Amino acid sequence: MLKLFRFLKPYRLSIAAVFILVFLQSLSSVYLPSLMADIVDQGIVKGDTAYIISAGGIMLLVAIGGTVCAVGASLYSSKVAVGFGQLIRGKLFTHVEKFSLHEFDKVGTASLITRTTNDTNQIQQVLIIILRLMVAAPLMCIGGIIMAFIEDVQLSWILVASIPVLILVIAVIMGKAIPLFRLVQVKLDKLNLVLDEGLTGVRVIRSFDRTNYEVERFDAANLDLTNLSIKVNQIVAGLMPFMMLILNVATIAILWFGSIRINEGAMQIGALMAFLQYAMQILFSLLMVSMMFIMLPRASASADRINEVLAIEPEINDTAQVQEANDQRGYVEFEDVTFSYPGAERPALSHISFTARPGEVTAIIGGTGAGKSTLISLIPRFYDIDSGKVKVDDVDVREIAQTHLREKMGFVPQKAVLFSGTVAENIRYGKEDASELEMRHAADTAQATEFITNMADGFDSEIAQGGTNLSGGQKQRLSIARALVRKPEIYIFDDSFSALDFKTDAKLRAALKKEIQTSTVFIVAQRVSTIMDADQILVLDEGQLVGIGKHRELMDSCKVYREIVFSQLAAEEIA
Template identity: 40%
Template sequence: MRAIKKLLHYIKPYTIFAILGPVFMCIEVVMDLLQPTIMQKMIDTGIANQDNAYVIKLGLMMLLFAVIGLIGGAGCTVYSAKTAVHVAADLRRDVFKKTEQFSSQNIDSFGTGKLITILTNDIETLKQAVMMTLRVFVRGPLLFIGSVVFVWFTARELFPVLLVSIPILIAFIYYFSVKSGKLFSKVQKAMDQVNTKLQEMLAGIRVIKAFDRQDYEKVHFKNVNDLLIKRNMSAEQFILTLMPIMMFVVNLGIIAGLWMGVIKINEGTLQVGVILAFTNYLNIMMNGLMSSSHVLMQIARSFPSAGRVVQTLETEIEIAEPEHPYSGGGIQGEVEFRQVNFSYSKNGNHVLKNISFKAKVGQTIGIIGSTGSGKSTLTKLIPRLYDPDSGEILVDGVNSKEFPLEKLRTAIGFVPQKATLFSGTIEDNLRFGIEEATLNDMEQAAQSAAASEFINRYDGKFSHTLMQGATNLSGGQKQRLSMARAFIRKPNILILDDSTSAIDAFSEAEVQLALRKTYSHTTVFIVSLKISSIMDADQILVMEDGEIEASGTHQELLKKSKVYRDIYHSQSGREVELA
């Protein structure tokens, strides 16, 4: 309930629409409630007295009221839909904006499958709840209350039937509404699993085909899909049982009303039209309660969705902006780690332990080590994709946490281990690095990243369209474009996280030459498994089990680091002669 209240302020900008919808619905309800009473008078007064003019008059009145009711219903549909659609759009915008601010830690804690479900299914559920509340939830109670009032004034002799049937109907509605909320909470969790599995399968479809594991993945998807079907069926079947129960109670009421009415007619205290009106009002009442119950169950279904949306909006960002940001000059590029420790799980199981080193402006720092030694994690701390558990990371002598995130990250060019490109043109992807980049900037960046060779082969060159995930490029081409996107920023700090693993030796040599000539004033961090990629670095960090095992130049490490010598020997095939 707190989550629903939290989201109510999203309706405020559309208050006029939210008011007009129920107003139009009130018009429709009043017209619907008048019909049985007019019909009663038509039978008991017009037909009974054979007054044809009176019957025609009332018939035309019923037609007019029906048209007015139609206008009211249409107006309510339009304005309630406008309110719901705008509220959903605003919610989706804010949730997307919030998730964009999420740190890697936040995204890991939610899971991408759950975030996709929240942005799609959960917000769609809330949209339906808003629309049904403004439209049906106004109509249902008004029809119910109006019917009770009209029965009291027009068929009071049969009113005791309502005193018995109404409490029974309300009790069933309450029970089904509460129970359905719990069932649909389980449905949402099953939907998370389906979305997560779909995302994994689509992202890894080539691997699945290459290993001929389609049947295996079909079984896994069938398991999560069957769970969703099972939970959906349980929830829907439970809800659908409410309708026959309510129909049974209403039919019992109609039978009781007819029985009592016949007795009253024989006694001469009741007219036939009253029984007809009572039956109509009882059906209207049932429809009002049924529509209200559907809305209540939709609202109950929206509770878990609202909770998940609010949870997303209220999530504390792990990587926060500084309260008192550093207001000094631009970033030059000096980076220093002081006794930095870091763990992903925050349980004390550190993947980086007591990391300390200093990179001066313009230096190239090579980072090498076995898989899982913490190389990539170390570089992710520099642009604050994660924050250390303890210790400090200084940029130009200032703690990186004191810089506004935009200022810090604008000064950094980051090439991740997995080259991620977006659908659109090559130009669009390069402008991702800097939006106002000129054609000359793009050509220079592509040249530095050894990407001009394949870009110039396309008819449209930089306007060549990339498919989703850049599947129409090879792995090496993706890496070179990813580097060009970072180079175009002319960053003060450049991070290359194993970004040349898929490119040929000639292209890698071109990149290294560009780094020395064009980016000589840039502090460069090169993560690599190959010594050939980092052997010319000013300082090489040898990582082992989350610690810096040794540091120095290539020649120094050959003498003092056994780990480095072993890597060198395994890659070059030559033993190192120690002086």
Template identity: 60%
Template sequence: MIKHIKPYYLNIMAVVVLTLGGIMLELLLPTLMANVVDIGIVNGDINYILKTGGLMLVFALAAIVLMTGVSFFASKTALGFGRDIRRSLFVNVENFSLQAFDKIGTASLITRSTNDVKQVQDVLNMILRMMTRAPLMLIGGIIMAVTREPGLSVVFLGALPLLAILIFIISRKAIPLFVSLQKKTDKLNLIVRENLTGVRVIRAFNNENHEKKRFDAANLDFRDTGIKVNKMMAVLFPVMMIVMNFTSVAIVWFGAVRIDQGIMQVGNLMAFLQYSMMILMSLIMLSFGFIMIPRAKASMDRINEVLKMENDITDTERPKNVQNGQGTVEFRDVTFRYAGAEKPVIKDISFKAKKGETTAIIGSTGSGKSTLIKLIPRFYDVEKGAVLVDGVDVRELPQETLRAKIGYVPQKASLFSGTVAENLRYGNEEASEEDMWKALDISQAAEFVRNKEEGIKLMIEQAGANLSGGQKQRLSIARALIRKPEIYLFDDSFSALDFKTDARLRAELSKETKDAAIILVAQRVSTVTDADQIIVLEEGEVAGIGTHQELLAENRIYQEIVSSQRAEGEGA
């Protein structure tokens, strides 16, 4: 993360220089005050008192100006650093493969991009303002105190090792708890996110009480860990204040003895007492740092884990080019398994989807249909074999070039907050209003959009919460159509449509996509009957390839699927 701080080195240098200047002025004040007492007051020299007092006032005002500058540059650096880290995280996560998403999880990525960055940002601000100031003041205070009264310095020098040991012990015990606290924040975020996105399901099944108990358990666990940390921290400050007060009492006691013996002057004692308070206050500031830094370190480690994570799907150094307008997809003995899985999800899959043809994939739940579709835009890389687009292995194509050839409609319709037009332009930024209405007509979404007063300016809520499942699917299909790709991938994209709308949509699609290759995953037999070839999957392997009539005559698994759906239709 050091490279994110480098752009701010001038600000950091300004902080150090201004802090050093401010501390030097502050360190001179007790000496000037001692001179006022020992020279001005003792000798009754009013002019000296006024002159030195005026100088003290100037020094104090100058120190205030310098420390204000420190706060300005420190805040500017910390906030800029936080902004840069958040952007790096966002950009890195945007380029993640789905495998990397699965490894960390959405809830944890959100926590790392917000809460963890905030922790590191706050600590950087504190380091620049306090942790830069504290060591300089500590060293300067010790030098000034020892210079004025070497004999009395033994009092507070004896207190320093005690405070250092205390800070070390508490910090060592606190670090594991801070790491645990961040993980529990992840869990809380996960539960809250699931409840907010799944609120309809929770209410439909009357599971509010179950979710409350689940949240309470995570919340109490978070609270208990936080209390453990704060109990440790609660010990630190009272002990430090006791040490400080006893040190002050000891200084006054031994200082009074030295004054009584004529070894020391009153002004010197007052100056020494102020220097000792500066030294001990600098230790308190350092202890603040040792409290905050362990938690920030835990956050920093979590951020670095994301920033250092290498994307397992990258463009080759020597990418190949393909001609536009071909639009063919071929699977050659493809085998794939998810990370950590014992056996492959799909195994030895081979087929070819040609331009102007429709290839349908059907099979039981868990047979690997959606996984097969996700290998084409290279959301995952194959374990064995190859996926080819226009005769070139997708691993040898630039991802941008590959995905520009594809119009993908996911199984779960994903829309973004914004207008209908803005969502459609995700497919093609330069799409005209005419293009949008054409895509809406083909996808059978035009009717419900026209019925809205706003038309294509209709605002869609996050994840399309104000639309039905069928409306979301039709808008997702329109978004893919407006792209005018060479390859269409429909991942069970008609499941929320009624049979009549499904039939109309497929009829219109066949006209619009006659020069493209279509690969669609479906559960309904009625959706795949007109396909040029149907691939039947069973437990990740090809159980048959052919037309509807061929499979109906020869393939047992396809016959079972058809008969089960007919029985359901008759029952209905």
């Protein structure tokens, strides 16, 4: 947890103010019992009204000052904790945005969400307690002990006997609770994962009539978290009764032996009252420390989980001396490229070499798992290759700043991804400053204008989270419009026409030809009809480039391509 405190630097002055205010508040708390003792012994017992009024006035001022300091400390500590939480969430999000796709898969989306929200909140809450108690508890404990010894040395041995017992109880209970607090966060991750899958996959769940199964999965994960939370809270709940028992026993002992000393004339009534308050302060300061220990284990577990994410060094980083791509526009070249996914038995792509030029359409086709989507993911550098070179404009992509590299591209993913907001905002996601004319032209080219105008508010219509209020074909067309409005040098269409009917597909490809004449275009497709007129077709089979050329050339020279064509033509004729 201490590692995260480096992010508190912007709040150094506020933290210093909290410590000063808490210090002054603690001093007032320690000083008040002494004033009360003087009022009783010097004023009430002797009947000195003037002394009672003057000492009472001082006591009132000290109490008011302590209250003002307490309010100020609460205000500043809350501001520091909330700002710290905001900073941690920002650091996590910014850091995670640099992750490669492999690192996202490694940590898991559900876990990343939990760490950014729940874990950060745990640290935020405990920080408030630390700021308030780190100074107050030790100061009140030490100050109370000193003042108690000043009031009466003999009675102080009761405190000397009570404090070690309290510390032992706290140590035993926290020793059992800390490992369980760590496990609670793991169980929370599991619950979030089940919940995320249950909500995002609701259509599949209902179509296979697996609602009851998913309810059982959720109930099991929920019950697991509940049982563990109950267990750890039962352990922690035992702390308070033990603390109060020791506190009450100490109080009885102080009153018993204190009354004896008063009868003997060795102690005054006011001193006993002050001693009793100091004893309460000492034991309550230890109680506050124990409350901090209740929060610390869970916050410590949360801090470890956040540090785990922040400690992950992104696999893909800009080199120390990044290069700008030269004056060429859209040239893409693969030179003997081999790529493997971490832990895979064999490479996903092996010794791939080809060149794609502006004004040309490069189509990629092959069976399931052939490596089509993997190949195009290497162009924007979503992954780093094992060997060879991927060049854009004659510069290795590893030597180009990632931002500059991706500015050259318009990417349409295999699974259309839309964001909550309006239709216009989703199209302008490709180019933030796109004019109304540019946006509408992109929608026209993507064959999206017709269904957009039929929506309630046209381009201002709201899109639900994940685009659930649109069909698959509509989502694909908006994704294509988002890429088109950018007017990039390189277009990448990853099976982006699969949800379109043949008529819309044909109209879209005809409209695209006019828009992409000067750009380099990559099309991953399952339909042969989509890529037959491509300038070059790459045929992949189990990660190998088994054919490259135009449609007619491949029909003569590539067995894999012929099999794909014949299977599809036969299917179309039957239909």
